[in-house]
Amino acid sequence: MSTRVIEVTDLTKKFGNFTAVDHITFDVEEGEIFGFLGANGAGKTTAMQMLCGISMPTAGAGTVAGYDIIRENELIKRNIGYMSQKFSLYEDLRVWENIRLFGGIYGLTDKVIATKTDALLERLNFREERNTMVKYLPLGWKQKLAFSVAIFHEPKIVFLDEPTGGVDPAMRRQFWEMIYEAADQGITVFVTTHYMDEAEYCNRVSIMVDGRIDALDTPAELRRQFNADSMDEVFRQLARKAKRGD
Amino acid sequence: MKQFIAFIKKEFRHIMRDNRTLLIILGMPVVEILLFGFAINMEVQDIRVAFYDPTPDAFTTGITERVKQNSYFTYRGDMHSMDDMEESMRKGELDLAVVFQQNFQENLVHSGEAAIQLLSNSSDPNRGSIAVTYATAIIAGFQQEQTELMQIPFQIQAENRMIYNPLMKSSYMFVPGIMGLVLMIICTIMTSVSIVREKERGTMEVLLASPLKQGTMIFAKTIPYMVISFIDFVIILLLSYFILGVPVNGSLLLLFLVAILYITLTLSYGLTVSTLVDKQVNAVIFSAITAMIPVLMLSGMIFPVDNMPQALQAFSAIVPARWFIEAVRKVMIQGLGITMIWKEVLIMFGMTLFLLGVTIAKTKKRLE
Amino acid sequence: MIEVKDLYKSYAKGKVNALNGITFSVEDGEVFGVIGPDGAGKSSLFRILASLLLPDSGVAVMNGHDVVKDYRKVRQIIGYMPGRFSLYQDLSVEENLTFFATLFNTSIEENYHLIKDIYQQIEPFKKRRAGALSGGMKQKLALSCALIHKPEILILDEPTTGVDPVSRKEFWDMLGRLKEQGITILVSTAYMDEASRCDRIALIREGEFIASDTPQGIIDSYSGILWSVEGDRMSAMLTALRDHSAVKTSFAFGDKIHIAVADGLQAGELKQYLAKKEFSDVRIAPIKPTVEDCFMALTNE
Numbered sequence: 001m002s003t004r005v006i007e008v009t010d011l012t013k014k015f016g017n018f019t020a021v022d023h024i025t026f027d028v029e030e031g032e033i034f035g036f037l038g039a040n041g042a043g044k045t046t047a048m049q050m051l052c053g054i055s056m057p058t059a060g061a062g063t064v065a066g067y068d069i070i071r072e073n074e075l076i077k078r079n080i081g082y083m084s085q086k087f088s089l090y091e092d093l094r095v096w097e098n099i100r101l102f103g104g105i106y107g108l109t110d111k112v113i114a115t116k117t118d119a120l121l122e123r124l125n126f127r128e129e130r131n132t133m134v135k136y137l138p139l140g141w142k143q144k145l146a147f148s149v150a151i152f153h154e155p156k157i158v159f160l161d162e163p164t165g166g167v168d169p170a171m172r173r174q175f176w177e178m179i180y181e182a183a184d185q186g187i188t189v190f191v192t193t194h195y196m197d198e199a200e201y202c203n204r205v206s207i208m209v210d211g212r213i214d215a216l217d218t219p220a221e222l223r224r225q226f227n228a229d230s231m232d233e234v235f236r237q238l239a240r241k242a243k244r245g246d
Numbered sequence: 247m248k249q250f251i252a253f254i255k256k257e258f259r260h261i262m263r264d265n266r267t268l269l270i271i272l273g274m275p276v277v278e279i280l281l282f283g284f285a286i287n288m289e290v291q292d293i294r295v296a297f298y299d300p301t302p303d304a305f306t307t308g309i310t311e312r313v314k315q316n317s318y319f320t321y322r323g324d325m326h327s328m329d330d331m332e333e334s335m336r337k338g339e340l341d342l343a344v345v346f347q348q349n350f351q352e353n354l355v356h357s358g359e360a361a362i363q364l365l366s367n368s369s370d371p372n373r374g375s376i377a378v379t380y381a382t383a384i385i386a387g388f389q390q391e392q393t394e395l396m397q398i399p400f401q402i403q404a405e406n407r408m409i410y411n412p413l414m415k416s417s418y419m420f421v422p423g424i425m426g427l428v429l430m431i432i433c434t435i436m437t438s439v440s441i442v443r444e445k446e447r448g449t450m451e452v453l454l455a456s457p458l459k460q461g462t463m464i465f466a467k468t469i470p471y472m473v474i475s476f477i478d479f480v481i482i483l484l485l486s487y488f489i490l491g492v493p494v495n496g497s498l499l500l501l502f503l504v505a506i507l508y509i510t511l512t513l514s515y516g517l518t519v520s521t522l523v524d525k526q527v528n529a530v531i532f533s534a535i536t537a538m539i540p541v542l543m544l545s546g547m548i549f550p551v552d553n554m555p556q557a558l559q560a561f562s563a564i565v566p567a568r569w570f571i572e573a574v575r576k577v578m579i580q581g582l583g584i585t586m587i588w589k590e591v592l593i594m595f596g597m598t599l600f601l602l603g604v605t606i607a608k609t610k611k612r613l614e
Numbered sequence: 615m616i617e618v619k620d621l622y623k624s625y626a627k628g629k630v631n632a633l634n635g636i637t638f639s640v641e642d643g644e645v646f647g648v649i650g651p652d653g654a655g656k657s658s659l660f661r662i663l664a665s666l667l668l669p670d671s672g673v674a675v676m677n678g679h680d681v682v683k684d685y686r687k688v689r690q691i692i693g694y695m696p697g698r699f700s701l702y703q704d705l706s707v708e709e710n711l712t713f714f715a716t717l718f719n720t721s722i723e724e725n726y727h728l729i730k731d732i733y734q735q736i737e738p739f740k741k742r743r744a745g746a747l748s749g750g751m752k753q754k755l756a757l758s759c760a761l762i763h764k765p766e767i768l769i770l771d772e773p774t775t776g777v778d779p780v781s782r783k784e785f786w787d788m789l790g791r792l793k794e795q796g797i798t799i800l801v802s803t804a805y806m807d808e809a810s811r812c813d814r815i816a817l818i819r820e821g822e823f824i825a826s827d828t829p830q831g832i833i834d835s836y837s838g839i840l841w842s843v844e845g846d847r848m849s850a851m852l853t854a855l856r857d858h859s860a861v862k863t864s865f866a867f868g869d870k871i872h873i874a875v876a877d878g879l880q881a882g883e884l885k886q887y888l889a890k891k892e893f894s895d896v897r898i899a900p901i902k903p904t905v906e907d908c909f910m911a912l913t914n915e
Contacts, residue, residue, distance in 0.1 A: 039778040040749035139652045166804040168651030197868035239780040252716035448700035455694035456717045613666045
C-alpha cells in the first residue's frame, strides 16, 4: 500500500481577474517521479509555489508531505527540498560551505553534516573540489551538486524546476540517473522540464494548459491516448489548444 | 538628434512610471525643509530668564511678573548691571535677558514710547529665537491691556539683540545645506543608478550593439535629472521663502547660475560613479558614502567648517557641497555679488571639468 | 558573410579560457547554429561578433567589417538579441519598438514589412508594458526590436532557452521566414533537437568547435554502430547494458535506450544476455543517430 505524499483538490490561485491556476486536482505517490509539464505561462510556477508552501491558494485544499498546505506551510518547507535552474547554490561560496549552509538551514547537527558531506563528496567524485568556489564548477557539476544539496536533509519530496536547462547531453543523463537513485531511496521527485525526452523518464506526467491539468498519466498511456509517437507530439497537441496570451 | 530626443523621452518615462522614485525626488525637498524647519522650531521649555531694571516702577514690575509667571520661563534673578548680565550669559547660565530702559514709566507716560531690550543667547540659535518670540508676545499682551485701561495710545518697543550668533536664524543656516544635499542625492545617486541599471538589466548590451554613441547616451541621461533637480531647487527656494521666511538678499539670477553650476558638478559626479560600479546597489552605497555623508558632516551644513579640526577642514575642501553652500549663503543671505564668490565658483567649475574628464576616460565602448 | 579566424578569449587574466581558437564562416542568407551546453563559450563568441567584447587574438569580419576596427559599422548592420530578455520592462511594447527604431535612425512604418509577421502577434498588446508580457511574447518583442532596422546579419544568443517546445517551434518557423528575406542568421542553442532547423551547425564544447557541417553531414560522419533498445524496467536495463563488454556507451533517449556497440555484436546475443538478467519483451533495432548522439559520441572521444 503506497502512500500519497502530495494530494491536492481544486487548488486555485487568482491574481485579480486572472486565474493563474484553475482548480487542479491530482496526487503523487511516494517514490514516484512526477513530471509537471506545461507551456510558458500555463501556471506551473504558481502551482509549484503553492505546493512548496510559499504561496497561499485562493481556493482548494491539499496536503504535501502529510502537512496541510494552508495551515502547516512552515512544516512543509522543512520537509521538502527545492532546486531550480536559476538559483540553487551560492556562487561565491565554496562547495563545502554551501553544503554546510543548507545542512544548517534544515537543522542538521554539525556532526551529521560532517559525516554526510564526506559521503556526498565521495559519491559524486567531488573530493578534490571540496574547497572550490561554486562559480568555477562547470554547469553540469553544479546542477549535480545542487541536487545533492536539495536532498541532503532527506526530504520526503524534492521539487526540481527545470533542473537541466542548458546542461550538456551526457550530464543531463547523469543527472537523471541521480534522480532515479533518489527515487529508489523513497524520495518523491516533482520535476518540470522543457526537454520532452525527459518527460519519458517520469513515472507519470501531467500537462498544464491555461491553468488546468489537461492530461495526466504515464508517458506510454498518454502517447496511446493521443495517438502520438512521442511526448513532444502529445505536448504539441495539448498546447495548441491554449488560449492564453502566448 | 532624433536619437538624443528619443533617449531623453525614454528616461522621462522611466522616472514617471516609477512612483517611488517620483515621490522621492519631488517629495524629498519638501520633507527635508519641513523636517528641518519644524524639528528645529520645536517647543522650547525652561527658558532661563533674568531682568535688569535700573528704575523699577509699576510698568516694569507688571511685565516682570508676567514673564516670571509664564510656565515657559524659569526666573533666574535680577541683575544689577549690564556687565553682570553679559557675564551670566557668557557662562551659559541664561537664555534670555530682559533689559528695561531707565525711567521706563516716565518715558511711556510722557512721550508715549519706551524701550525694552531682549538679549538672547543665540549660541543655540533656535532656543534663542524662540525665547525672544515668547517674551515679545507677553510684552505685547501687557501693552494691549494697558492701552485699554488708560485709553491713551502708547508703544513699548521691544528691541531684540542676538548675541554670539549675529546671523542668527537657524533656517538661514540649513536652507543652503538642504539645497546642497537634495541636489547631490538626485543628481549623483539617481544618475549613477539609472546608468548602472542598464548595465545590470542587460539593456546596455543592446544599446552598445547599436550605432548609438556613448556620448549621446550619457548626455541624454543627464538632461532629465538636470531638469528635475532644477525644479527641486526652485521648490526649496519657494518653501524657504514663504514658510521659513528666509529672504533672497542677493541676485536671484546669480543664485540660479550657482545652482546650475552645482547641478552640473553633481551630475558629473554621478556619471563618474556609474563608470566605476556595475550593480545598482553598489552605485547607491558608493554615492551615499562618497557624496551624502560628506555633505551632511563636512559641508558646513550642520557643523561649521571653522570649528572642525584642521585635517577635516582640509578634507572638506574636496566636498563639492561645501563650496556650493558657502556660495549660496553669501548670495542668498548676505546678498553679496559675483565678486565675492569667484573662488567658490572657480573651484566648482574645476571639479566639474575634472570629473567629466575621468568619466570620458573611463567610459567603455564595449562590455569590458 | 561572416568570417572568423582563430578567435581566442580568456577571462580572469587567462585563468578561464572561454574560446580556444574558433574558425568558421557563414554564407549570406545562411542559418548557422552554434550548439552546445551552457558555459561552452557561445555567448563569448557572439559578443565578440557583435563587437561587444574584444578577442585576445584572432579576426572576425562581418560583411567586410572588422569587429574591432570597424565596430561602428558592424553595429549598424547587425541585429543582436542577447541571451536574457534585455528590453525596458517599464516601457510599453510600442515604446520599446519605437525607441529601438529611432536608435537606428529608422521608424516602425519604414520597416514594418520586415517585422509584420512577428509583430502582428503582439500588436494587440502594444500598450502593455514589456515586463507584463509572457515569455513567448517577450521573445517576439525582442526579435522585433532586433529586426526593426533591417539588419544584414542577425545574431541570436540562445533565443529559445527556457521556452516550451511549442513556442520554440513557432520561433524557428519565424527564423525560416526571415531567412527567405535574405538575412544571415547566427543562432545559438543548448537544445540539440533544434539542429535540424539550421542550414549548417557547429557543435561547441569548452570553447572549441568539435564538429562543423550540415546537420545531415554531422549525422553521416557518425562512425559507430547505434542500436535502440526498448523494454520494461528501463533504468535497471540501462545499468545492465553498461555491464556488457561489447556495449561502449548506453544512454537513455526518451522511452528508449541508445547504445553504441562494438563491431560484430549480434542483436540476438544481446537479447539473450538481457533475458538472463530477467528483462523480457526486449526490442532491439539499429537506428540512425541524432545530433545529440553525435554530440555525446564526440564528447566521449
